[in-house]
Amino acid sequence: DIVMTQSPDSLAVSLGERTTINCKSSQTVFYSSNNKDHLAWFQQKPGQPPKLLISWASTRESGVPDRFSGSGSGTDFTLTISSLQAEDVAVYYCQQYYGPPFTFGGGTRLEIK
Amino acid sequence: QVQLQQSGPGLVKPSQTLSLTCAISGDSVSSNSAAWNWIRQSPSRGLEWLGRTYYRSKWFNDYAVSVKSRVIINPDTSKNQFSLQLKFVTPEDSAVYYCAGGVAVSGFGSWGQGILVTVSS
Numbered sequence: 001d002i003v004m005t006q007s008p009d010s011l012a013v014s015l016g017e018r019t020t021i022n023c024k025s026s027q028t029v030f031y032s033s034n035n036k037d038h039l040a041w042f043q044q045k046p047g048q049p050p051k052l053l054i055s056w057a058s059t060r061e062s063g064v065p066d067r068f069s070g071s072g073s074g075t076d077f078t079l080t081i082s083s084l085q086a087e088d089v090a091v092y093y094c095q096q097y098y099g100p101p102f103t104f105g106g107g108t109r110l111e112i113k
Numbered sequence: 114q115v116q117l118q119q120s121g122p123g124l125v126k127p128s129q130t131l132s133l134t135c136a137i138s139g140d141s142v143s144s145n146s147a148a149w150n151w152i153r154q155s156p157s158r159g160l161e162w163l164g165r166t167y168y169r170s171k172w173f174n175d176y177a178v179s180v181k182s183r184v185i186i187n188p189d190t191s192k193n194q195f196s197l198q199l200k201f202v203t204p205e206d207s208a209v210y211y212c213a214g215g216v217a218v219s220g221f222g223s224w225g226q227g228i229l230v231t232v233s234s
Binding site for chain 1: 150159160161162165175177178211213217218219221222224225226229
C-alpha cells in the first residue's frame, strides 16, 4: 500500500499569514498514462465530512477560494494557504487515488495563533 | 452536482452485521465514469478506505485487505444507491462511516453526511 505521511501534525498560524502543509507518498503517484499526479487535498471541519479542495495535485475545485493552492509531483506535495482566514480552521488531509487501495495522510490540524 | 444521503443504524452488537445505505442524487450508480466508495474514520485508524463499486460495462468491486473477508459493497440500480455490509463486527469497527462517490478523484468528489456506528452489546 502507498503510505501517505503529512507534516506537521498541527500548526498555529496568525490571521493573514501564509501556511504550508506537506505530504509525502511512499511511492510515486504520478501516472504516466495520463501524465498526472493522483493526489488530492481535503479539508474537514468538526462534525462534517471531508471536502475536496484540490485534485490532480494542483487543480482547485470549483468554489474553492484561490488562496488555496497545491503543488508538487511524484512523491512530494504541498498545500499552501496564502493568507489564513478564520474559516480555514480545520484538519487537512492528503490522499492518493493512484490505488486501490486508496490511502489518506494522518491529517494536519490548523489553528489560529 | 452529486449528493449522497446515508442511512442505517448507529448501534450494532458484536458479531453481527453492520449495514449502511447511500442514496445517490445527481448521478447514476450505473454511470460508466463514476465510482462509489465507503470510508470510515476513527481516532485510532484515521480515514480508512474500505472499498468501492463501479460500472464499466459490467460491475467491479475493490476492497481493502483489512476488511476483505468481511465486507460486501453492492449497487442497487432500482433505487440508485449502494450499500455496505460488514460482517462479524467488533468494537474496533466503531467509527464514523462515510460514503463518497462521483466522477472526480476516483469517486471521492462528493461525500455523504457520515453515520457514527458504535459496536456494543
